[in-house]
Amino acid sequence: MTHVPLVMWRNVVSVFMLVSMTIPTGVHAGFFSSVVAVFAPPALAYTTTTTYNSQTIPLPQAAKNIDPNPSKGGGDITIVNDSALLPASGPAGSLADLQGVESQTKNNGQISIYIVRPGDTLGDIAAMFGVSTNTIRWGNDIARDEAIQPGQELVILPVTGIKYTVKTGGSLRDIIELHGGNLEEAVAYNGYGPDEQLSAGTEVIIPDGELAAPKQEVKVAQSRYTRTTTTPSSSANVPTYSGYYLRPISGGTRTQGIHGYNAVDLAASVGTPIMASASGKVIISKNSGWNGGYGNYIVIEHPNGTQTLYAHASRVIVFSGQSVVQGQVIGYVGSTGRSTGAHVHFEVRGAKNPF
Numbered sequence: 296m297t298h299v300p301l302v303m304w305r306n307v308v309s310v311f312m313l314v315s316m317t318i319p320t321g322v323h324a325g326f327f328s329s330v331v332a333v334f335a336p337p338a339l340a341y342t343t344t345t346t347y348n349s350q351t352i353p354l355p356q357a358a359k360n361i362d363p364n365p366s367k368g369g370g371d372i373t374i375v376n377d378s379a380l381l382p383a384s385g386p387a388g389s390l391a392d393l394q395g396v397e398s399q400t401k402n403n404g405q406i407s408i409y410i411v412r413p414g415d416t417l418g419d420i421a422a423m424f425g426v427s428t429n430t431i432r433w434g435n436d437i438a439r440d441e442a443i444q445p446g447q448e449l450v451i452l453p454v455t456g457i458k459y460t461v462k463t464g465g466s467l468r469d470i471i472e473l474h475g476g477n478l479e480e481a482v483a484y485n486g487y488g489p490d491e492q493l494s495a496g497t498e499v500i501i502p503d504g505e506l507a508a509p510k511q512e513v514k515v516a517q518s519r520y521t522r523t524t525t526t527p528s529s530s531a532n533v534p535t536y537s538g539y540y541l542r543p544i545s546g547g548t549r550t551q552g553i554h555g556y557n558a559v560d561l562a563a564s565v566g567t568p569i570m571a572s573a574s575g576k577v578i579i580s581k582n583s584g585w586n587g588g589y590g591n592y593i594v595i596e597h598p599n600g601t602q603t604l605y606a607h608a609s610r611v612i613v614f615s616g617q618s619v620v621q622g623q624v625i626g627y628v629g630s631t632g633r634s635t636g637a638h639v640h641f642e643v644r645g646a647k648n649p650f
Contacts, residue, residue, distance in 0.1 A: 404556045404644045406594050406602060407451040408578060411443050424451045429500070433484045434587040450579055452587055453556070454484075456502040461493045476501040480588055480633055502588065533557070535647040536599060540572040541621050542650055543605055543641050544628065549650065550638060558604075558642040559650050565609055565637045567628040571595055571619045572603045572641070582611045589640070590632020593625050601645035607634045 409420060417428040417437075432439065434452035443449070459470055468489045471478045482489050485499045493499065547563035554560075572595075579594035586592060589606035593613060596602050609629025613619060630637045641650065 404453050406453070406579065406604070406644065409449045409451055411445050411447040411449060413445045415443065415445070417443060420449065420451075426451060426453060427500070429484055429486065430454050432486070433502070436584045436586065439486050450586075454500065454502050454587070456484075456500045458498060458500050461495055461497040461499070463495055464492055466490045466492055467499065470499065470501065474501070477633065483585065483588075533646050535649075536601075537649075539599065539646075540603070540643065540649055541570060543569050543572050543603075543639055545570075547628075547638075550636075553648060555640075556604075556642050556644060557648045558640055559648055560638045560640055561650070562636065562638040563628045565627070565629055567637075568624045569593075569605050569608060569626045569628060569639055571621055571623045571625050572643075573597045573599075574620045575603075575618070577613050577615055577617045577619060577625070578602070580611050580613055580615045580617075585632060588633035590634065591626070591629065592632070592640075595619060595625075599646070601643060604640075604642040604644065606640035606642075607631050607638060609637075 407424065409424070411420075417431055421428045421431055430452065431437065431449060433454070434450050437443065457474065457476070459474070466489065467481045467485065467487055468478060470476070471481060478489055481499070481501045484502050487493065487499070542561075544561055544563050544567055547561045547567065549559055550562045551560040575595040575597035577593060578596045579592070581589070581593075582591050584590075589604075591608040591611050592604060592606040593608070593611055594602055594604045605626065607629055608626040608631065611626040613625045619625060628637050628639050634640075642648070
């Protein structure tokens with residue numbers, strides 16, 4: 296094997312240094328590798344190796360999924376009563392998850408607000424809250440031939456009353472004459488004419504928001520109807536919050552004691568200011584309509600979990616979502632809805648009414 300003299304190696308190195316000064320830095324490695332390969336001894340066949348640089352290294356590959364659409368998620372949610380979430384499957388498939396809402400609505404008489412979603416029906420919503428479709432129509436002034444629309448706000452107003460199952464025929468007028476109540480309100484709630492003949496098995500409800508107690512001297516067995524009370528109207532078995540609630544008007548006279556949903560009637564002249572009985576947030580503010588006989592009315596939700604309702608106002612001056620403080624004027628006494636004189640119908644839902 297011929298050896299290269301040392302002087303020749305020095306000359307080669309000098310040439311390489313001069314050439315490298317004229318070659319961009321980025322190609323030095325490749326250039327010198329080529330030159331060294333010329334003078335290096337030949338490599339053995341079985342010692343081949345693979346080397347990578349920043350330009351030739353393989354890039355990492357993402358894991359593959361056989362599902363062409365692996366990303367799946369739920370839709371938007373709707374909040375009911377600031378506590379219950381309605382899943383995207385809609386109310387028809389969500390009854391098992393809403394027992395808390397049903398129980399609260401049935402047991403405590405809490406009023407809820409529901410925003411209609413695409414695909415909702417009155418039957419679905421009624422079943423979810425444990426009320427009848429007539430309750431929703433009656434409390435929102437929805438005609439029997441009127442459809443609900445997505446985005447529409449519905450007041451779920453639990454109704455106390457007397458439910459009758461017709462046995463052998465009769466009319467709403469007959470039921471009212473036998474058991475008391477208000478014919479106009481019964482017609483508005485049930486959607487039947489006052490003298491329309493009802494077939495056997497028909498169920499009707501006489502709301503008693505401000506109705507006198509049914510005539511106790513009439514025996515059910517002697518009538519053509521079966522009567523059951525749908526919801527207690529007293530304040531039994533509810534907490535007492537002593538000193539929590541302020542009388543909603545100054546002065547006035549109590550003209551009716553506990554009735555309906557734990558309500559009292561306080562009579563005063565038209566225009567008398569109505570004050571918030573306790574601090575909280577306005578969840579309902581209605582300045583027009585029948586509204587289940589309440590007329591113009593307000594509902595305030597309080598931090599202790601209760602609600603207060605003020606009905607028959609001549610004018611309401613607060614809006615839904617507004618925070619109010621105890622004693623703040625929220626409206627004025629009137630006689631709207633089903634009312635026989637100027638007064639405020641005041642309810643406490645979820646606690647004892649102190650007035």
